[in-house]
Amino acid sequence: YPSPRPTSPGGLSPYDKDAPIHTVDEFINGFMDELNFGRGVSLARSSRNDQYIALSKAVRQNLQARWMKTLARQYEEQAKSVAYLSAEYLLGRQLDNALLATGMTDVVEEGLDALGLSLDRLRAQETEPGLGNGGLGRLAACFVDSLATMSVPCIGYGIRYEYGIFRQEFEDGWQVEHSDRWLALGNPWEFPHPEHAVTVHFGGSTETYTDDRGRERTRWLPAWDVQGVPYNYMVPGYRNGRVNTLRLWSARATRAFDLRIFNAGDYVEAVRAQTFAENISKVLYPEDSTPQGKELRLQQQYFFVACSLRDQLENVLPKYFDLANLPDRVIFQLNDTHPVIAIPELMRLLVDEKGMEWDDAWAITQKCFAYTCHTLLPEALEVWSVELLGKLLPRHLEIIYKINEIFLDEVRAAYPGDEIKLRRMSIITDHPERSVRMAYLATIAGSKVNGVAALHSELLRDKVLPDFSAYWPDKFTNVTNGITPRRFIRLSNPGLSDLITQTLGDEGWVTDLERLRELEPHADDPAFREKFRQVKAANKQTLAQVLSTRDNITLPTDVMYDVMVKRLHEYKRQTLKLLHIVTLYEQILSGKVAVEDVMPRAFLFGAKAAPGYRIAKEIIALINAVGKTVNNDPQVQGRLTVAFPANYNVTLAERLIPAADLSEQISLAGKEASGTGNMKFALNGALTIGTDDGANVEIRQLVGDDNFFLFGMLEPEVEATIAEGYSPVSVYENNPQLKATIDLIASGHFSDGDRNRFEPVISNLLGEDRFLALADYAAYLEAQQRVEAAYADPDDWSRKAILNVARSGFFSSDRSMVDYIDRIWHTPAITQ
Ligand code: GPV
Numbered sequence: 001y002p003s004p005r006p007t008s009p010g011g012l013s014p015y016d017k018d019a020p021i022h023t024v025d026e027f028i029n030g031f032m033d034e035l036n037f038g039r040g041v042s043l044a045r046s047s048r049n050d051q052y053i054a055l056s057k058a059v060r061q062n063l064q065a066r067w068m069k070t071l072a073r074q075y076e077e078q079a080k081s082v083a084y085l086s087a088e089y090l091l092g093r094q095l096d097n098a099l100l101a102t103g104m105t106d107v108v109e110e111g112l113d114a115l116g117l118s119l120d121r122l123r124a125q126e127t128e129p130g131l132g133n134g135g136l137g138r139l140a141a142c143f144v145d146s147l148a149t150m151s152v153p154c155i156g157y158g159i160r161y162e163y164g165i166f167r168q169e170f171e172d173g174w175q176v177e178h179s180d181r182w183l184a185l186g187n188p189w190e191f192p193h194p195e196h197a198v199t200v201h202f203g204g205s206t207e208t209y210t211d212d213r214g215r216e217r218t219r220w221l222p223a224w225d226v227q228g229v230p231y232n233y234m235v236p237g238y239r240n241g242r243v244n245t246l247r248l249w250s251a252r253a254t255r256a257f258d259l260r261i262f263n264a265g266d267y268v269e270a271v272r273a274q275t276f277a278e279n280i281s282k283v284l285y286p287e288d289s290t291p292q293g294k295e296l297r298l299q300q301q302y303f304f305v306a307c308s309l310r311d312q313l314e315n316v317l318p319k320y321f322d323l324a325n326l327p328d329r330v331i332f333q334l335n336d337t338h339p340v341i342a343i344p345e346l347m348r349l350l351v352d353e354k355g356m357e358w359d360d361a362w363a364i365t366q367k368c369f370a371y372t373c374h375t376l377l378p379e380a381l382e383v384w385s386v387e388l389l390g391k392l393l394p395r396h397l398e399i400i401y402k403i404n405e406i407f408l409d410e411v412r413a414a415y416p417g418d419e420i421k422l423r424r425m426s427i428i429t430d431h432p433e434r435s436v437r438m439a440y441l442a443t444i445a446g447s448k449v450n451g452v453a454a455l456h457s458e459l460l461r462d463k464v465l466p467d468f469s470a471y472w473p474d475k476f477t478n479v480t481n482g483i484t485p486r487r488f489i490r491l492s493n494p495g496l497s498d499l500i501t502q503t504l505g506d507e508g509w510v511t512d513l514e515r516l517r518e519l520e521p522h523a524d525d526p527a528f529r530e531k532f533r534q535v536k537a538a539n540k541q542t543l544a545q546v547l548s549t550r551d552n553i554t555l556p557t558d559v560m561y562d563v564m565v566k567r568l569h570e571y572k573r574q575t576l577k578l579l580h581i582v583t584l585y586e587q588i589l590s591g592k593v594a595v596e597d598v599m600p601r602a603f604l605f606g607a608k609a610a611p612g613y614r615i616a617k618e619i620i621a622l623i624n625a626v627g628k629t630v631n632n633d634p635q636v637q638g639r640l641t642v643a644f645p646a647n648y649n650v651t652l653a654e655r656l657i658p659a660a661d662l663s664e665q666i667s668l669a670g671k672e673a674s675g676t677g678n679m680k681f682a683l684n685g686a687l688t689i690g691t692d693d694g695a696n697v698e699i700r701q702l703v704g705d706d707n708f709f710l711f712g713m714l715e716p717e718v719e720a721t722i723a724e725g726y727s728p729v730s731v732y733e734n735n736p737q738l739k740a741t742i743d744l745i746a747s748g749h750f751s752d753g754d755r756n757r758f759e760p761v762i763s764n765l766l767g768e769d770r771f772l773a774l775a776d777y778a779a780y781l782e783a784q785q786r787v788e789a790a791y792a793d794p795d796d797w798s799r800k801a802i803l804n805v806a807r808s809g810f811f812s813s814d815r816s817m818v819d820y821i822d823r824i825w826h827t828p829a830i831t832q
Contacts, residue, residue: 081153090132092650130164173624228307327367482813606648665690711783
């Protein structure tokens with residue numbers, strides 16, 4: 001397998017021989033050229049945005065030469081490559097990553113300094129590309145980073161949304177959404193190629209005909225079309241001279257589309273129709289793990305996979321390529337079900353357009369796809385109504401029916417007479433309406449199906465797809481998620497990175513994260529612990545500074561930072577965290593605990609709610625209301641601070657995570673597929689308080705029980721509790737502290753006496769509590785007491801934190817890539 005390349009520490013390296021910029025002078029020349037002749041402004045008259053764009057373009061020059069080399073070499077070698085299909089890429093800011101990959105940071109800093117400019121200020125000018133909702137989109141970004149760093153040929157395909165994830169603001173503590181105009185000031189990181197636009201069809205009907213060899217065939221007579229314009233992004237490997245491609249598609253009207261309407265004589269209508277086409281890539285759907293079944297979303301899905309398949313077959317593969325060999329050249333990895341319509345699309349291309357026989361095409365298709373599932377929640381499993389699919393993609397629906405028919409014949413032969421199993425395994429379900437189960441289609445067609453953490457893969461096999469795993473035991477596998485150490489420690493935590501590099505003697509750990517194990521002996525060294533604490537304290541200072549200017553938030557810097565950042569979802573149980581905070585507060589108010597005995601803590605939240613997810617927005621409002629009351633109540637004497645900076649995104653995560661002491665990973669067991677924030681915190685030396693869920697299980701196994709605060713029901717207990725008939729009210733009635741806590745909220749204490757204000761949250765908890773927050777409340781409080789006891793011994797806490805860092809190497813996304821290559825892709829190593 002491709003081993004990560006050794007790196008040349010610091011500065012510019014020998015592999016950079018094709019790069020135009022090596023020295024400070026060369027940088028200044030490149031930068032001034034971009035400013036004067038690219039932007040058309042003098043330094044004196046330039047805006048910060050001019051400077052940011054000129055800087056980015058100077059930096060990207062150093063990547064471009066290598067990019068072209070990578071592509072040329074790849075074309076020569078014709079090696080098998082990964083085509084990662086993902087509707088989301090949550091990239092985060094690009095400039096710093098490009099500086100790191102090229103090793104230009106010092107040269108650039110010095111050059112800008114000589115011009116009287118500050119690199120930090122120009123960094124802050126970049127609007128991050130938020131082309132994803134949360135974990136799933138960020139995972140895709142980590143994976144493409146790792147593949148480039150490991151020199152594995154990969155092209156990432158996705159959508160260039162004109163508006164990414166909404167920008168969140170709070171008005172009276174209530175979430176309001178604003179459009180994310182991330183392209184408004186220009187984007188120096190993309191390369192549009194309108195000349196390579198491809199056409200994608202929609203709607204219409206199908207017909208049968210007899211071809212010139214006398215065979216009965218089907219063809220699609222679509223009703224309308226749009227064009228996909230590719231925008232290429234560079235995905236630089238870390239100092240290894242490789243640059244892979246991320247190709248995002250943007251929709252525009254075709255000429256035919258325009259002409260048809262122009263010819264009807266209505267100019268204004270024709271222009272409006274262009275907007276209709278462009279709508280397809282206009283906006284990212286902001287629902288995370290809760291698909292809404294909207295027609296435009298299906299259009300987006302088909303749009304980007306149809307563009308991507310055509311691109312592979314017509315531009316990436318050589319002319320006259322024998323498609324029988326397609327599986328030797330490409331593996332399409334399906335990032336959840338969003339791109340699964342690619343399966344019938346490939347069948348359509350092979351059978352209808354290339355004239356292949358069905359069975360031959362199916363044999364190829366089955367080898368070319370693999371499917372990653374990212375959830376266990378039934379409501380997150382995508383289905384498309386037959387009515388909608390038939391209207392938008394009539395030929396694809398026919399192909400899905402045929403795949404299903406042939407598959408069910410197989411099942412019938414394997415399990416004669418078992419009609420119920422047949423109905424259970426059918427791609428088509430009749431309830432609540434006739435629809436296509438995309439996860440089943442992906443499972444049937446894919447060469448492999450993987451979950452994203454050990455526990456998740458097990459539950460996926462046994463609970464979500466049991467019939468399929470019994471039928472194809474070898475199809476199912478696990479690849480535990482990972483995170484890129486380049487962005488999530490090396491860039492985001494320079495203090496800790498420097499300490500690690502000094503301690504280990506070199507920077508090799510950045511591409512070989514298991515080397516963090518070498519830190520283990522230092523966990524017992526008081527001097528090292530002291531340095532480690534200084535890094536954490538400095539990171540808190542930096543965060544407090546950022547939040548002060550960004551959000552006007554005042555944070556104490558000498559207290560424990562207890563952080564819960566992730567999308568707002570009931571299953572993730574932000575309410576459980578809130579109940580803990582209100583409990584601590586209620587104990588002060590009621591005099592049960594003297595305020596001097598309260599351990600000082602800052603609770604930090606970050607979370608966006610899907611705009612239509614009512615209860616999630618109510619929970620956000622409640623967190624903000626509690627924060628306002630607690631922060632301003634003199635009885636608390638500043639010992640408890642609640643901070644909820646708006647618009648949590650990758651950029652903010654890079655500041656929050658390095659400053660955290662405690663990582664909150666408290667989902668109901670069996671609901672969080674993996675989590676990846678949990679890995680980022682552990683890697684940055686926070687201890688986890690967490691349930692036995694997702695990748696928490698593996699984190700705890702690796703860091704050790706003593707260095708992890710486990711609490712709560714296990715997955716089988718959750719099932720048993722629900723089966724017995726769970727009653728949240730009786731938990732409430734039987735736990736006086738819980739009752740006092742909930743009653744305090746219900747009393748209107750956090751809503752100026754308005755007892756109705758948070759009634760929806762209260763009645764949701766007492767009446768339903770789908771995710772058993774009340775059932776885990778007592779265990780959670782008890783675990784928080786263990787946390788406090790441990791934190792009271794700073795030296796021992798540091799030891800535990802250091803061991804978390806030292807034992808987190810497994811969670812590098814480089815390791816995830818090795819597992820994908822080994823278990824699923826079988827792509828060979830490429831030599832530089
Ligand atoms: I399905 N995930 C997500 O972010 N969006 C989705 O639509 C779906 C899943 C997340 C899971 O919730 C996390 O547990 C997981 O770590 C992440 O995907 C990456 O696998």
